[in-house]
Structures are given as C-alpha cells and as structure tokens.
Amino acid sequence: MISKEEVKNIAEIAKLKFGEDELEAFTEKFSLVLDFVHNINKVDTEGIEPCYGISEENGFFKELEEEQTLDREEVLKNTTESEYGYFKILKVVE
Amino acid sequence: MMSYKTLVGLEIHVELMTERKMFCNCKNEFGAMPNTNVCPVCLGLPGALPVMDKEAVEYAIMAGLAFNCEIEKTIIMDRKSYFYPDLTKGYQISQSDFPLCKGGFLEIDLDEGPKKIRLERIHIEEDTGKQIHTENGTTLLDFNRSGVPLIEIVTKPDINSSEEARLFLEKLKNTIKYLGVSDVKMEEGSLRCDVNINVIDEERNIRTNISEIKNLNSFKSVVKAIEYEQKRHIEALENGSNTDKETRRFNELTGETILMRKKFQASDYRYQFEADLTPIEIKEEWINEIRTAMPELPDQKKRRFMKDYKLNEYDASILTQSKELSFFYEELTDLVNDAKLAANWVMTDVLRRLKEEDKELSQLNLTPKALAELLDYVKSGKVNNNTAKKVLREMLETGESAKNIIDKQGLIQINDEEELSRVIDEVIKDNQQSVEDFKNGKDRALGYLMGQIMKKTKGKANPNTANKMLIDKINKN
Ligand SMILES: [Zn+2]
Secondary structure, eight states, X not given: OOOHHHHHXXXXXXXXXXXXXXXXXXXXXXXXXXXXXXXXXXXXXXXXXXXXXXXXXXXXXXXSSOOOOOOHHHHTTTOSOEETTEEEEEOOOO | OOOEEEEEEEEEEEEOOOSBOSSSOSBOOTTOOTTSSXXXXXXXXXXXXXXXXXXHHHHHHHXXXXXXXXXXXXXXXXXXXXXXTTOTTXXXXXXXXXXXXXXXXXXXXXXXXEEEEEEEEEEEEEOOOEEEEOTTSEEEEEOSSTTOEEEEEEEOSOBOSHHHHHHHHHHHHHHHHHHTSOOOOGGGTSEEEEEEEEEEETTTTEEOOXXXXXXXXXXXXXXHHHHHHHHHHHHHHHTTOOOOSEEEEEETTTTEEEEEEEOOOGGGGOOEEOTTSOOEEOOHHHHHHHHHTOOOOHXXXXXXXXXXXXXXXXXXXXXXXXXHHHHHHHHHHHHHOOHHHHHXXXXXXXXXXXXXHTOOGGGSSOOHHHHHXXXXXXXXXXXXXXXXXXXXXXXXXXXXXXXXXXXXXXXOOBOOHHHHHHHHHHHHHHTHHHHHHHXXXXXXXXXXXXXXXXXXXXXXXXXHHHHHHHHHHHHHO
C-alpha cells in the first residue's frame, strides 16, 4: 500500500492538485494500479540481458542536408499569446 | 579546536559549438532572433523524431579524452522527466546509467604541488529553451537554445576550498578552449556551474547535508557562494544542528544564498530509456581518429614551452593559461627570436595591461607583430627598456606603430659617450649637494642624479652607460 505522503509527493512532481477527500480515494486506486503492475516482478529474468531498444540494428547519426527549420509565423501559429517573436506565458517560478 | 573539512563537487554544463543542434538540423547559434532556429523536433511537437548529431558526440569524446575519461562503447540516451515551461516535451533527452565518458581527472596546481580532482562522469544532453521573466508577471520563451548539445561534467567531491574550485574551473575552461569545442563564456551561458557542498566535522565524524547552489554567473560568484555556504554549514555544526538537503540560489547583490526548493531526488526524474533513439555503437577506430586529431592541450604546451623556450615552470604555466595568450607568445617569440625577452614583456606589460583594464587579449589593440617591432628596438639597444614601456603604452592608446612613435618623438637611445658626458657634467655641476651626499654613502642620491640625467635627455640616455659614467666621474672628482 502506497502512503498518502508518497501520493502527495508524486502529485507535486506531476503538477496535480487534489483535495484531502480526493486524496483518500486516489491513494486506494493508486495502490490497486501499483499492485497490478507489480505482477511484472513475478517474471523470472535470471540470465536475461537488459534490452535498450526494440531494433536489432545499430543506430545512426543524422544526415546534415535536410533542415526543417520553420518560419517564425508558423512556429507561433498555435500559441494563444506571443510578443516580440517569443511565446508569452504567465510567469512560473519554483 | 574543531577541525572541519569542506567537500565541494561541481556540476558544469558546457554548450558545444556544433554547427547543428543535437537531434535536428536547426542551426546552433547564439544571439539569433527569437524562435527563428526551431523546428518540430526541437519544439517537441507530437510525432517529431530525434536523430543524433555526430559532431556533438565527437566533441564530447574529445572532452572525455582531454579529461582522461574512459569512453563508453555504446551511446544510450535516457529521458529525464520534469515539467517546466522551457522544456516542451516534458522530458529532457539526457543520459543516466551510461554516461558517454566515465571517470577521469583534471590536475590543478597548488602551492604544495599538483592535486588531482577526479571526475565522476561526463554525459551528453540537450539544452532547454530560454526564459525571460518580465516585470509584469509574464515569461517570454525562446526555443532557439532548445536542443543545443551540452556536456555535463560532474566532479567527485575532491575540491576542498573556494580557491581550489576557482583553479579547477579556470583549468577546465582553458582546456575546453584549447579543444575548441565551446567558447565557454559564462556571461553568455555557454558555461554554467552548480556547486554541491557540505562540511565534515572530522573529530566528531558528523557531516552536514549537501546543499546544491544554482544561479552562479561568474567564477567570482562560485567562490563567494562556496565561502558563504562553508560558513553556514560550520555554524550549523557548531549549533549542534544540521543543514537541509536542498537547492539554493545565489544572490549576486547580497552575496548570500537563499532556499529555492527541497532537493529533487534522482528518482523524481523518472529516468527511462529514450526509445526514439536506437543505441549507437562507438567504434574504437573512431575514438583513435578523434584522439589523433586533438589539438595540443595546456599541460602539453606548458611542457613544450619549458623544453623549447627554456622557460621555467612558473613562466610556462602563466603563458599557457589561456589559449590566446599562448598563441600570442609563440608568434611573438618566433618574430623576435628571443624567448626570454618575449616572455618578460608578455608576462609583465601585456598581462598587467589586461588586468588593469579587465580585458581579454583579443580586445587589446596589439598584435604580436606590432609588439615584435618594438622589441627589436629593445633588443638592438636602440631604445631603452623604460622608454619602450612608454612607447607600448602609447601604441595601445593610439594604435600607432612602434616605429612611428619612436621616429616622431626622437626616442632612439643616446649611446654616444661624448653627448652623455656633456649632460652628466652639467648635472654634476648643478647638483653639488647630491654629489656630496653620494660620496658620504647616501645611495639614494645616485638615483636622484640619474633621474636628472634622464630628465635632460628626455629618457633617452642609455641607463647602463650613463650610470657607469656618472659613478666614474664622481669618483674622479
Ligand atoms: Zn530543430
């Protein structure tokens, strides 16, 4: 069972907010999910090499020719607010 | 008396001067108009896929080799997840368990001898966008920097004082400059440094919790922040309390550090393998190619200067402390053909000038060729040392050549004994009291008489000849 403190900590990292009453219910549901995921620990991985990708092939470096740089108009097209060519948001300070 | 030991580890971010960004082909340039070097990849638009830049890896390997690291055989990237407006994807592509370079060290010169500062690792990662906070509660975002390749150099806590930290940073900066993989300008953000610090009470075997200090914009700030924290940690120990494990911000105006937030645990970043980038094998031959093509590093250059130019260790290390200075010196020496004379002038007059004006060599109005012209006059005895110093000052102020200044002001040294003899006789005649004083053992009087000779000749008298003649004449008197 996960503790309420852990849930609060994870919520903070995920930028989620909920009230004290919701916390109780959420902690319970969270625990159910974790219990389910823990099933994966039952798999016997003795002697199995860790896997760092689904492809068997070696990775590659990028080719320098193609460039996808966008016009600024295009860049700022979907933002609600912009100023002097910047995206404009409400100040976030941590 | 209690004995405290300060432990400092540094985390240094260095922006690599590659042509393109790390995972896309946008230009990597400083100072462009906001949001003009961005594309779906570095904006983190859905569906865009990163592909690794070869030059970025090559530069990182160069740094790893320069700092004596072991190079990993495979490039494996991870996602470091956190939420912040300058990070559009919600994760930064970085490295966790398999840093590109492991171990290594950098040696600093202390009074008691060289000291090795060991490195934990050097890993590669992408930079984030840039935020500008305005006064009316908004933040402006520019993603030109997003995706610029970085190396993060992490030291072991082998640094025990602010002075050692400064020496380490200077050596690191200089080495990277020699490599040419970054311009390492703290004021432009291409070199950034965080400090991890705690203090051990060795007698009682108690250690404070580590503070991480951010927002350090200059080497001076690093030094001040370490000194401030050192005091704060020792005070905690003396009060029988402890510091919190937390992240603090250095305030440049007050010289204090203030709490930013409780320190994030590594697990809070939920590192996971970056499946969009298939691991890339690094071949031994590529590493060897990089090693062969590496430029000469400060320590190698220092040893060569000692051997080729017969400089002592102190002079050689001063002259190789910056890449520009070492090139300047070498070019000057080739032109003047006198390594000792060139070293003296660079180390005294040129360096003093830089210090006085708080300038870089490139900002000084002086080429090796221009200085060489002046030193030729000194070498041949046509201009005496003091006059030459004055000429140099004028060269720096006006940008005129040594020859022009010397010709225009008629500064060629008077070696002619007949002319000197006439002047000295006059001086002796006019200053009988000083002559008597000198005869009575007051050495200072000689300096005064020499001063009068120099005054009469407008500083052009050959000081050695004049000095000798003056003493001879007084003794014969
Ligand atoms: Zn891009």
